[in-house]
Amino acid sequence: MKVAVFLPELLRHLFKKPATVDYPFQKLKVPEGFRGTPFLHPDICIACRACERDCPAEAIVITQESDVEKKFKMVIHNDRCIHCAQCVDSCPTNPVKAMEMDHLYELACFDRHTLKTEWVFIRAMPKREAKPAAPAAAPLSPAK
């Protein structure tokens, strides 16, 4: 029977740099492609509601402000968002997606109302030469 087999491993770490970081003062970088919070480019959005339909957490709400103007309001409820980025995948705009994810991860706050983000925008017209955006068939092309 061996005794104290862990000893060399323990002593080796005594003067090594700790594996943990002093978090609130020192932050680790998140990798490229980290899924943070979704946000909208209101100038590209064609208001097809594909993201609203596919969002598993029902965190996206799009309402039409007035019939004549094609004015829409989009609210992202970040307090419900599960950061799956399905809205980015579902977004049919090409080549630039109207929905994108940022890299923020410190989302805690004292009031859930501050987590709602809101955009009021005029619907962008799909370009003629681009493929007509059909809301019924959300493309499942992978994100880069």
Place this chain on the structure above:
Amino acid sequence: MKFNIPIGPQHPALKEPISLRMTVEGEVIRDADLRLGYNHRGMEKLAEEKNWTQNIYLTERICGICSHSHATCYVQGVEKLMEIEPPKRGLYIRYLVSELERIHSHLLWLGVAGHEAGFDSFFMYTWRDREVVMDLLEMISGNRVHYAMNTLGGVRRDLDEALIKKILDGLVVLKQRSEYYFKIGASEPTFVGRLAGVGYLSKEKAIALCAVGPTARASGITADVRRDDPHAVYDEVPFDVCTADSCDVLGRTVVRIKELMESYKICEFLLRNLPAGDIAVKAPKKAKPNEVVSRYEAPRGENMHYIKSNGTERPERLKVRAPTLANYPATIEMLKNGFIADIPLIFAAIDPCICCAERTVELVNARSGEETVVRFGDLRKLAGERFAKSPVKRNAVWPF
């Protein structure tokens, strides 16, 4: 003198709510009873109201540790229902993430076993090294816990050369570390003394009580869905099914460490033979009326989903069987005649992942010593009374 000890629903040894009630004599357990239902979220009902795409993320949230397992099990079933065949590269990446998840889950379990046995250094070291695989998963998928890699018809993100290199490097580090733990953990006398002979489950009992996963394999049953019913890529990948014959917690530890080694091999194989091509095909919105049983070997054992479609965008029925539920009858058997000191170890050895039910409170009334089941409504009333009598008035009011 016999008395009842409640372990849970809230207890430091349990990371999730479940209630174990032990009848003990001195330090020896004579009987055990299990009460579920503290974490039921009604997901099977909810799944009937969501469309096929939304349900991927719903099934992913059944569990935090084996999130990819449930999503993969669901997705491979739905792909059969929709009659689509994902491209090879997509499948390879999907099961690469599966194996990485198995690695992270087993490393997590090793740490938890160390913690339950009071060996905190082992816990800290394994969890430090688990960060390596967590970082890899974050780089691949963009998140540490809910990878969201699956989509109907393939995966959502591709791997490039630099990332493949990083994963291979990470695997080398992990392999070294695991071999070290295997050597060290198996020869630290206080640790082995706590694990050996604890939680005995004979092979006959394991078969009769339908144990699955490492719990069954540690009792000498060579059952592994990856080999028995190869799903997707597993008939192309060489690997061994790891078993042990000691039928105790030490055996379960050994099986998990061996499985870690196998998973490193599988990951390497998948990365070195990664085919070129697309990673996903387009999936239809609806599925024809049909039914499918999808099986998947999760880190904790066999995962089974039964999916029935009715021609609409939504499933008619989604039944989920998580491996932990299958291991509960065996756990009760293991606990009998053990020591109080071994409860957390035995219970942790099935790697419980409690994703079941909610809303009841069972407690021993400390004043009379009688065991009563207090209803949630009554408990809230009691809390209200306590609050009304309390000398300090808080001005914040709970909104419900």
Place this chain on the structure above:
Amino acid sequence: MTDQERLDSLKGALGGDILEITNPARRRFFITVDRAKIAAVLTTLRDRLGITYVAMISGVDEGDAFEILYHLAEPALGNVNVRIKISKGDPHVASVTPVLPGAIYYERELQDMFGLVVDGIPDPRPLITSDDWPAGNYPLRKDWKFERPAEIIPGGKK
């Protein structure tokens, strides 16, 4: 073993008890049997084919009847699913725990979720519903609807 051989061995073992047998995918078998014979069928499968592992029991509400599926598995045979139909007017089913002791939790779940009565179950307490769960509420029946309460955000609107 090919699927045809597996199909033959299942047919050979069960004989006339099979009302319908299908093989929709590799290693997947769906057998429909009479509800009264379920325990006998599982005993035959256990004794003659060595199927001892019940993976789960699932149920679907089909309006006027319940469809109950016993999902069994065996390494060589693959996945065998035994289907029975139970009319809503007489929601009784015999317990299979004498044959397969591991089925106890799934049978208790059936009782909670569908309101079936499992005759001869050794431990009939509710498994996942709470003790003050109102009687007659069976969540997985299709006519049971859950009204989602309106979301209240603590703190009030700014």
Place this chain on the structure above:
Amino acid sequence: MAVLKTFLYLLVYPGLLFLFVYSTFCEWFDRKVYARLQNRMGPTHTGRWGILQPVADFFKLMAKEDVVPDAADKTLFTLLPIVGLAVVATAGLLLPLWNPSPEAVGLISFPGDLIVILYLLSLPTLIAFLAGWSSTNLFSQIGGTRVLTMLFGYEVPLFMAVLSPAILANSWRIAEIGAFYRAKPLLLLPNLLGFVVAMICVQAKLERTPFDIPHAETEIVGGTFTEYSGKKLAFFRLMTDIELVVSSGLIAAIFLGGFGGSFVVRLVEFVVKTLAVIFVLSLIRALTSRIRVDQVVSFAWKTLAPLAVLQLLIVILIKGLLQ
């Protein structure tokens, strides 16, 4: 004037204030070493390198709500933490820190103080048992019985191991034992076995891994102190810290020799020796996993007790040879 002086002794040095400051420092040292051995950072936030963290913990606990269970014996429940703190603080006065010269026999150094300090160090264990038993909680009661069961295991080997250097030095007074080994440092070597046994027993007495069975959190929640909260828990934590200082100080005084000299040198020597002992205790804590209570008793009687007896034999033989 003499009264004032005595009060100063009791309250400032080597009494409560010194014990409080030094024991919180020792807790910080223990936590930091334990964390660094595990490749973690340990306390970092309060004070430089987190050095004030145990003090902050103490004051935070003092401000917390204090709950007494309805079914508990309130007087006993309330008195125990105070008595416990008083007992270990008294034991702290007997450390050879203050009055090390063998000539000055006084209030806090007298023939037989070794026995008194050992006795005072046994009391916290009984207090922990009473605390567990009086709080009428199932987990506390299991913890309490475990405390007593363990006591039967380690107490006898500890006494034998600590008394053997005293036998060699032919004195029951810590100051005289210290002086004896200062004069003949080579005679420390035969006590090595006793030192190892005493270290293990002290680890068990302080209920640290591998002997943290009475408050094994994954088994019996908070163990003996499950029902304690607020000020009472703060006192118990301080009691454990002072117990750590006193027992490591005792081991340092008896087994580790020293140089003697002026007050400052003696203080530095004391600090260095106790920190060394605490370092080894932390190392044992990081090195092992918790064992079961039956394993403790069998280990104590099958291994520790024979070793302690062997140590006694060695000492008696050497003493015979010396004469």
